[in-house]
Amino acid sequence: MPLFAFMVFIVITSKLLHSSSEKPTYDAILPSSITALSGSCVEIPCTFNVSDFENSLQTADSTFGCWLKTTDHFDLTNPDNIVFNGSENIIRGFSHIEMLGNVSRRECTTVFYDIRQTHSDKYFFRVQMEPNNIFRATFVNSPIIISVSDVPLPPNLTPNDLQEVMENTTVNVSCSAEAPCPKEPPTLSWTNIPKPAINTNQLQEKPDKTLSVFSQITFKASYMDHRKNISCTVTYPRNTSNDTTVETTMMLRVLFPPKETHVTIQPSASVSVGTNVTLTCKSKANPSNDMNYTWYKHGEQKHLAFGEQITFNVGKTSGGWYFCMVKNNHGAQKSEEVQLIVEGYFIPLVAGCVGGVLVLFLLFLLAMTFRRLLRTKASNESIIGETELSDQDQKKHVQISSIYNNSTYMTSVEREIPKDENDVIHYGEIDFSNLKTNCTPEKGLGQETVYALVCSPGKEMNMD
Structure with missing residues (x-):
């Protein structure tokens, strides 16, 4: 067998053996x-x-x-x-x-x-x-x-210790509990939550694929919810006589400026001179450890004092309206004014004011009466005028002679002081000293009975 073929056989055989043992x-x-x-x-x-x-x-x-x-x-x-x-x-x-x-x-x-x-x-x-x-x-x-x-784990609140939140900000709080039996999942409920609050519930899968029930509430923080205990309760169904319930509670902390600021007076709002009086400024705020209190009296621009309480001995001028101003890092608020009445001085003060007004009114009446009398006196002083008498040949200046009221026939109305200058009775004199006349009394015109000496030229005056 050639060397090359042998080597190929060895490699294939080793691979087959290795694959079969893997x-x-x-x-x-x-x-x-x-x-x-x-x-x-x-x-x-x-x-x-x-x-x-x-x-x-x-x-x-x-x-x-x-x-x-x-x-x-x-x-x-x-x-x-x-x-x-x-x-x-x-x-x-x-x-x-x-x-x-x-x-x-x-x-x-x-x-x-x-x-x-x-x-x-x-x-x-x-x-x-x-x-x-x-x-x-x-x-x-x-x-x-x-x-x-035998006892389920309590639900988990997030955040479990809610940090302080500013008033009027939106807050989200979530609650979750294990759901080891998704076929019979536990139920979640909230207690003492701020109103109004939006609540959402769902079943969630965790990274390890186990399930949990999840609920979230969303609300706007209010100062009235500060230090409120919010609870999440989970109820597990079981094959026992009673279901199992556990809960977790957290405290809500809200930051807010002074609210509901008001002043109290001890021992009372009506006291006598020499009494010790304590004014206390009360307010809600968070934080409350850095609050500043300033006292004022109505009508006075300068502040009276600092501090949550002021105590002083009542004097004659202590009566009036008092108020306080409270500040912290988030704002300030002024209290309503409260009145401090000093007994024995408040009523004389009012009486003195009323008496002063009456005296001024009387002085005004006297002044008006005196003025009218002066006007009447000036009107009664005769105004001398000239009366022109016409004759065929000449005009003679004649002075107005005495005209006398016959008081015997004057009515009571006629004796009253005239209301204006047109109603004033005038007195005057007519001098005919240069003429020799025979005078005959004649009645004058008008409502009053008036007598005058009417003399004819060249005749001596004769008056009955």
Whole structure:
């Protein structure tokens, strides 16, 4: 045989021998541990990989999975550790085991029902392809530990210790709880959440393929929610007389400026002179350890004092309206004004004001009366005028002679003080000293009885 042909034969033979001795690789993907609740079920998510699996399926008549407890040893002659055999659907130690996955598609998810404390152990998954031992393997490198508890784990709040949030900002708080039995998932509920709040619920898959229930609330932070305890409660259904409920609580912290600021007076708002009075400024705020208090009195521009409380001895001028101003890092607020009444000085003050007004009114009346009297006196003083008498040949200037009121016939109305200058009675004199007249009394016109001396030229005056 030529040397070259011999060498080719050696290489081919070695490759065939190596391929026939090479074992397929395989691994399973499932959680390393899971916690189950007694009286419920537990679902184990599971998939696996086997090299050249599809080619093996073509020659296999059946493909099935098995679950082994405590040890990975598979022995049909001593099958106590084989809790599930898919070839014959044999179940040992459990009321029911259901394989949800299709092994031919490399799926091995399985549900164990009616879990008990005695089921806490290490479990292994195994795949077999028959006939003729096409592929048989236990995934010894991928065991899962099932822990069974009588008390479920409490739900998880995120954030579990909510940091301080500013007032009026949007806050999201989520709650999640394990759902080891998705066929009978737990329910979540919230207690003492701010209103209004938006609530969403869903079933979520974790990275290890286990499931959990998830709920989230969204709300706007208010100062009234500060230090409010928010609780998330999870309820697990079980094959017992009562369901199991656990909860987790967190405190909400809200940052906000002063609110509901007001002033209180001790011992009372009405006190006498010499009494010690304490004014206290009360307000809600967060943070509250850096609050500044400033006191004012209405009508005074300068502040009175600083501090949450002020105490002073009441004097005559202590009465009035007081208020405080409170500040922190997030804002300020002014309180409503409160009145401090000093007993024994408030009523005289009011009486003095009323008396002063009355005195001013009386002075005004006196001034008006005096003014009217002066106007009347000035009107009663006669205004001397000139009366022109016409004659055929000449005009003579005649002075107005005495005109006398006949008081005997004056009525009471006529004696009243005239209301204006047009109603004033005038007195005057007419001098006919240069004429010799015979005078005859004649009545004057008007409502009053008026007598005048009417003299004819050249005659002597004669008056009855």
